[in-house]
Amino acid sequence: MKRDSHRWKWILVSPALVVLILAASGPLLIVAVYSVLSPGNMGGVAWDFSTEAWFRVFFKRDIFDPETVTLNADHLAVFQRTLWLSFQTTLICAALGFPTAWFIATRPVNRRMVWLFLITVPFWTNLLIRTFAIQELIRNTGTVNTVLVWLGLIREPVDLMYTDFAVLLGMSYVFLPLMVLPLYAAMDKLDFRLVEAGYDLYASRLQVLWHVILPLVKPGFIAGSILVFIPSIGAYVTPRVLGGGRSMMMGNLIGLQFGQGRNWPLGSALAMVLLVIVVVALIFYLRITTRETGGRDGRH
Amino acid sequence: MADGAQQSGNEIEIKAVSKVFGLGAAAFHALTEIDLTIRTGEFFTLLGPSGCGKTTLLRVIAGFEHPSSGQLRIKGQDVVGQAPNRRLVNTVFQNYALFPHMTVAQNIGFGLKMLGRPRSEIDATTSEMLHLVKMEAMAMRKPAELSGGQQQRVALARALAPRPRVLLLDEPLSALDLKLRKEMQTELKRLQVETGITFVFVTHDQEEALTMSDRLAVMNKGRILQLGSPHDIYHAPKERFVADFIGETNFLSLTVSAVAGGCAELVLPGGRTVSARIAEGVLPAKGETVSAVIRPEQAQLVEAGTGDLSATVDGSVFFGTDTHIHLTLEDSQSFTVRRQNTVGQADPARGARVGLALMPGALQVLRG
Ligand SMILES: Nc1ncnc2c1ncn2[C@@H]1O[C@H](COP(=O)(O)OP(=O)(O)OP(=O)(O)O)[C@@H](O)[C@H]1O
Ligand SMILES: [Mg+2]
Numbered sequence: 332m333k334r335d336s337h338r339w340k341w342i343l344v345s346p347a348l349v350v351l352i353l354a355a356s357g358p359l360l361i362v363a364v365y366s367v368l369s370p371g372n373m374g375g376v377a378w379d380f381s382t383e384a385w386f387r388v389f390f391k392r393d394i395f396d397p398e399t400v401t402l403n404a405d406h407l408a409v410f411q412r413t414l415w416l417s418f419q420t421t422l423i424c425a426a427l428g429f430p431t432a433w434f435i436a437t438r439p440v441n442r443r444m445v446w447l448f449l450i451t452v453p454f455w456t457n458l459l460i461r462t463f464a465i466q467e468l469i470r471n472t473g474t475v476n477t478v479l480v481w482l483g484l485i486r487e488p489v490d491l492m493y494t495d496f497a498v499l500l501g502m503s504y505v506f507l508p509l510m511v512l513p514l515y516a517a518m519d520k521l522d523f524r525l526v527e528a529g530y531d532l533y534a535s536r537l538q539v540l541w542h543v544i545l546p547l548v549k550p551g552f553i554a555g556s557i558l559v560f561i562p563s564i565g566a567y568v569t570p571r572v573l574g575g576g577r578s579m580m581m582g583n584l585i586g587l588q589f590g591q592g593r594n595w596p597l598g599s600a601l602a603m604v605l606l607v608i609v610v611v612a613l614i615f616y617l618r619i620t621t622r623e624t625g626g627r628d629g630r631h
Numbered sequence: 632m633a634d635g636a637q638q639s640g641n642e643i644e645i646k647a648v649s650k651v652f653g654l655g656a657a658a659f660h661a662l663t664e665i666d667l668t669i670r671t672g673e674f675f676t677l678l679g680p681s682g683c684g685k686t687t688l689l690r691v692i693a694g695f696e697h698p699s700s701g702q703l704r705i706k707g708q709d710v711v712g713q714a715p716n717r718r719l720v721n722t723v724f725q726n727y728a729l730f731p732h733m734t735v736a737q738n739i740g741f742g743l744k745m746l747g748r749p750r751s752e753i754d755a756t757t758s759e760m761l762h763l764v765k766m767e768a769m770a771m772r773k774p775a776e777l778s779g780g781q782q783q784r785v786a787l788a789r790a791l792a793p794r795p796r797v798l799l800l801d802e803p804l805s806a807l808d809l810k811l812r813k814e815m816q817t818e819l820k821r822l823q824v825e826t827g828i829t830f831v832f833v834t835h836d837q838e839e840a841l842t843m844s845d846r847l848a849v850m851n852k853g854r855i856l857q858l859g860s861p862h863d864i865y866h867a868p869k870e871r872f873v874a875d876f877i878g879e880t881n882f883l884s885l886t887v888s889a890v891a892g893g894c895a896e897l898v899l900p901g902g903r904t905v906s907a908r909i910a911e912g913v914l915p916a917k918g919e920t921v922s923a924v925i926r927p928e929q930a931q932l933v934e935a936g937t938g939d940l941s942a943t944v945d946g947s948v949f950f951g952t953d954t955h956i957h958l959t960l961e962d963s964q965s966f967t968v969r970r971q972n973t974v975g976q977a978d979p980a981r982g983a984r985v986g987l988a989l990m991p992g993a994l995q996v997l998r999g
Binding site: 522524525527528529530531532533534535538542543546547 | 693694695714715716717720721722724726728729730731732741742745746789790793
């Protein structure tokens with residue numbers, strides 16, 4: 332009887348499972364195969380097995396002497412910048428997202444929906460347009476510089492465009508709601524009587540935050556961090572517009588190989604590297620964040 | 632314990648405290664002009680029906696709500712505006728509010744940790760508290776792995792650990808089954824005596840209030856109706872609500888034939904007059920019809936034709952230790968008598984005519 336219902340369950344979920352497997356692993360398989368082929372003349376791939384793409388992800392051959400091999404510092408710099416900027420974006424989103432979510436969660440119930448709705452408003456506009464709006468703010472003749480010069484705080488406009496700062500600003504802005512929403516969901520479930528119990532037992536505001544609220548909304552932080560970190564790693568539009576060629580991220584590097592670079596195998600190999608970075612970062616992150624709670628009480 | 636010696640004096644003084652929620656037309660008066668003094672080291676109970684403002688009053692004392700007006704002093708010190716974490720008052724919350732991410736031991740040690748006490752002291756007090764509430768075996772469990780009664784004991788230990796001056800308990804026993812409830816009542820009372828801490832206990836169970844308290848206040852609709860010892864409240868209720876809420880009562884509508892020396896002579900159905908006590912602040916006039924109360928155990932069935940009243944038996948209900956006999960008086964008011972049961976005693980037959988003797992001094996004239 333038990334086994335019977337078990338079998339039924341599998342039969343019932345099988346269509347969804349098939350779609351999932353095909354949709355998720357199909358493209359991945361194509362990318363994996365492409366990464367071990369040779370580049371075609373006009374883009375695309377030639378069906379000759381080659382590990383050259385993987386080699387070139389990490390190493391560079393001297394133009395005149397192909398036997399001289401050096402580490403591909405450009406690529407490594409992009410990897411490093413991608414990780415670092417994504418990490419900082421996650422931190423900034425967490426730092427800004429917490430008070431925002433807290434603000435919403437402490438409003439009267441009927442107002443919360445309005446605030447949540449407002450949080451999602453930026454999603455209605457195309458990402459590219461929003462990114463250009465930021466550009467409009469921070470370029471040399473943009474709003475920020477104009478106002479600062481006019482106030483006399485600076486004499487010359489500060490170069491903000493095409494810096495890591497610009498990319499960071501853009502990504503934090505774009506991904507903030509992805510942190511706020513899961514944090515809000517966690518706070519919504521938070522029993523505020525526990526906060527009172529904390530105060531009752533002589534905890535200061537900061538202590539209540541640290542010992543009661545943060546541990547209880549941790550699942551929201553974990554979900555939010557994952558939701559922000561992963562798209563940050565793969566960001567394309569924001570670093571393209573605000574970082575240009577000077578502050579390139581992995582998404583741009585990959586895009587380049589499929590466009591001007593006309594090296595699809597290299598692009599595919601880079602995409603695989605990106606995937607590995609995300610998986611490794613996720614495993615590492617979940618390891619450290621769920622260590623003391625343990626699997627059994629993960630519910631809390 | 633540390634300062635277990637019973638000091639005399641007033642622990643909490645509440646003067647004309649009101650609490651209004653909302654504004655304008657939507658304003659709701661949760662507390663109205665509460666005057667209350669709670670003495671050091673006593674077991675004080677707030678008793679009243681659901682929604683009467685008991686929790687609100689506790690929250691005002693704990694500091695979670697600010698009174699809309701009035702004064703609040705703890706140990707002589709004005710605490711209006713003082714944050715809850717600065718008041719030496721701990722609460723056992725209505726739903727326990729244990730920290731789900733901490734073990735039982737961490738929950739109990741939390742208060743001392745926040746007070747910045749050294750690790751050794753926290754550990755020592757925690758194990759002392761675990762012993763006190765008999766939860767040593769579960770120190771490493773999370774609250775979700777405990778039964779309701781166990782959670783309740785942890786909540787109690789957590790609130791007691793910092794040795795507060797005052798412990799506020801908001802219906803801590805309401806979620807427990809009858810047997811556990813009785814056990815915990817005894818345990819609470821023992822803890823209160825042992826620690827000498829002032830307990831302010833909230834309940835809507837009148838029996839619990841009567842058995843546990845040194846003094847109690849009966850509340851209704853945001854007001855304190857009567858304050859006194861369980862004995863006073865039971866035997867000398869001032870108004871109908873109090874008499875009705877505490878225990879079972881017979882209300883009789885009677886005419887005053889004379890008033891003298893703090894007593895009223897009332898005319899009973901059938902013509903006999905009987906002397907009745909007068910509740911404080913009531914001024915009955917001769918010829919007026921007043922409401923008087925008498926408890927079911929303060930009257931006795933006697934031979935028909937004798938006693939103060941005559942009545943007809945409507946039926947009886949067996950309660951184990953006693954039997955409630957429902958009667959109709961001559962003027963068709965109803966009356967219930969409680970009779971202690973003995974072996975082999977027959978219940979009076981339905982429709983039988985009986986006499987009724989009232990205990991001298993048991994009848995009391997009520998306010999309103
Ligand atoms: N924050 C609030 N805003 C508006 N009204 C409130 C608020 N808190 C309590 N009240 C109202 O005040 C009244 C008293 O509430 P309180 O919680 O003190 O009752 P209680 O005596 O503890 O009842 P119970 O026995 O059910 O716990 C209730 O009618 C309640 O609706
Ligand atoms: Mg209550």
